[in-house]
Amino acid sequence: MFIGEVLGAVVTTRKTDNMDGLPLRIVRKVTTEAxxxxxxxxxxxxxxxxxxxxxxxxxxxxxARQTTQTDARPVDAIIFAIVDTWNxxxxxxxxxxxxxx
Numbered sequence: 001m002f003i004g005e006v007l008g009a010v011v012t013t014r015k016t017d018n019m020d021g022l023p024l025r026i027v028r029k030v031t032t033e034a035x036x037x038x039x040x041x042x043x044x045x046x047x048x049x050x051x052x053x054x055x056x057x058x059x060x061x062x063x064a065r066q067t068t069q070t071d072a073r074p075v076d077a078i079i080f081a082i083v084d085t086w087n088x089x090x091x092x093x094x095x096x097x098x099x100x101x
Contacts, residue, residue, distance in 0.1 A: 001059050003083060004029050006050045010043055018073050025050060025079060027058055033088055044077035045070055055083040055094060 004027035012024070022045045029040040042058065047069050050056045056079045064070060064078040085095045 001057060001063075002029050003032060003086065004042070004044075004056055004058050004079075005037065006046075006052050006054050006056055006079070007041075008052055016074070022046075022069065022073070022075075023049075027056065027077070027079065029058075030055065032086065032093065042077045044079050045075050046079045048079055048082055050079050050082055055086075055096070057081040057083060 007026045007028055010024035010026060024043050025046045027042050027044050029038045029042075030036060031038065042060070044058050044060075045064070047067060048056070058077055058079055060077040064075045065073065067078060067080070070078055083094065083096065085097075086093050
């Protein structure tokens with residue numbers, strides 16, 4: 001599991017029938033200490049309706065297939081939560097409510 005930032009969407013015109021209706025997002029892994037971006041990217045099924053710029057929790061591997069939406073589908077990563085806040089050593093690293101839109 002990791003914290004990532006949603007960068008955009010992946011749109012496909014053709015895919016297997018069992019993947020229809022599953023939105024795909026491009027997610028970049030961030031560090032937990034300073035929310036700095038890394039050079040690690042993944043494509044994940046978006047189970048929660050995340051928007052570009054939001055920080056999300058991503059699960060990968062077999063755990064990504066343990067939801068109602070992804071059971072028995074060829075999914076390796078899933079966005080399962082949108083981050084509201086996180087802190088490290090009693091310091092707030094990110095607070096969604098404090099971010100200006």
